[in-house]
Amino acid sequence: MNGIYVHIPFCNSICSYCDFPKQIAKEETKEIYMDKLIQEITEMKEQDWFKDWSKKTQSVYIGGGTPNALSLLQLERLFQALEPFLKQAKENTIEINPELLTASQVHLFKKYHIERISMGVQTFQASLLKEIRRKHTEQMVIEAVSLLRKEGISNINMDMMYGIPHQTLKDVKADVKKVLKLRVPHISYYSLIVEENTILAYQLKQNQIHIPDDDSVVDMAQYVTKRLKKKKYTHYEISNYSKAGFESIHNLGYWNCEEYIGFGAGACGYHHQKRFTHPLSLKKYYAKEVEIEPISLRESKQEFMMLGLRKLSGISIKSYYHRFQTYPKDDFDLVSLFKNGLLEEKNGFIRIKRDKIWLGNLVFEAFVGGDEVEG
Ligand code: SF4
Structure with a gap:
């Protein structure tokens, strides 16, 4: 099944940790961008291969940036361009910032079937x-x-974070209590990562702040998981928890290496064994520059393992064989990962052991680079 991602690269202010493609823009810049974005979607809809491909659209995800930093008119024009897919998909999501949400925006979301x-x-x-x-x-x-x-929208995800500068376990406990009180069916809990060229990286370099050390972050992560599981949230991906039936269809598509198309500056796509990356620069995006990178069989197998093992259920050996006509153990040297107790095989799935999920990076390293194991 296929997914559609649309990127809105505008925010009203810049968060210190953020390295997503975004900018604070004038109204005029937003207008031009929306024209180009809608043109990109319209031109794609006219392509024969896309007409077939999009029949299998199961999810649409409008992310950013801050999509609800757009005007109502801009949002409605975008939704109209996406309407055939919004009507047919099983899940349509829009990212929002709470301080900008209005009743008129919510009416518009409902009108165009955006209910997550x-x-x-x-x-x-x-x-x-x-x-x-x-x-x-x-x-x-x-x-x-x-x-x-x-307004009748209850399928809500909350993006939460631990490892914030000066945050303590006590702060995380207070946050978990509050998020649980809101009874949303999906919670993403990410560990803050200090990315290059962010305000946060600068503040750290200048010793203006300190961030919790790795052990404290693991304690926070373990606490979050314990509490959310107790409240019947399933921990289904390293950073994601949901009530039964509310797992993110769109993100599961990424972790299952299903195809998706990205529209907009900075958006990526993956289809026909190629990765498509739109430039972050609006100027280059308007000039229709796209980086197209073929994905080798080896890379496809590596991605299948690395993305699939992010899921707590792991990767299905049968699905791997169905896709590649080989088995994971033929293609990768997994012996030491099993021996060290990082991986386990259960009911036809290979997965990271539940108590080792915080050591995911050690597992993923095993799939980076290297040649295929000779049979
Ligand atoms: S994209 Fe999100 S995290 Fe980044 S600056 Fe905008 S609101 Fe903040």
């Missing part, structure tokens, strides 16, 4: 929100959730 909302929250603590330069308050999150529910 992914809300950037990260933390409820006022001092930590200030630290990472987020603009909302706890009250704004509560009001956004209640507005969505009032």
Whole structure:
């Protein structure tokens, strides 16, 4: 099954840790971008291969940036261009920032079948929100959730974060309590990563802040998992937890190496054994520059393993064989990973052992580079 991703690279302010493709833009820049984006979607819809491919669209994901930083008119034009896919897909998601959500936006989401909302929250603590330069308050999150529910949208994901500068386990405990109180069916809990060329990286270099050490972050992660599992959330991917039936169809598509198309500056696509990357620069995007990179059989196998093992259920050996006509053990040297107790095989699946999920990077390293194991 196929997915469609649309990137809106605009935000009203910049968070300290963020390295996503985004910018603060004037209204005029947004207008030009939306024209080009809609043109890209329209031209794609006219292509014969895409007409067939898109019949299998199971999810549409509008991400950013901050999609709800667009005007109502801009949002509606985008939704109209995507309407055939929005009507047919099983899951349509839009990312929003709570402080910008209005009743008119929610009406528009409903009108165009967008009934899954992914809300950037990260933390409820006022001092930590200030630290990472987020603009909302706890009250704004509560009001956004209640507005969505009032309008009949209850499929809500909350993006949360641990490892924030100066955050303690006590802060994480308070956040978990608050997020549970909101009873949303899906929670993503990410570990903050210091990426190059971010405000955070600069602040760290200047010794202006300190971030929790690795052991504290593991404690936070383990606490989050324990609490959410106790409240009947299934931990189904390293950073994702959901109530039964609310797993993200779109993201599962990525982890299962299914095909997707990306529209917009900075968006990526994967189809026909190739990776398509749109440039981050608007100028280059408007000039229709796209990087196209063929994916070798070896790379496909590596991605299948690395993305698939992010899921707690692991990879299905049968699916691997169905796709490649070989078995994982033929293609990769997994002996030491099994011997060291990092991987296990159960009911036809290879997966990272539950208590070793925090050591995922050690497992993924085994699939980077190298040649195929000779038979
Ligand atoms: S709102 Fe999201 S995309 Fe925008 S700067 Fe913050 S983290 Fe980045």
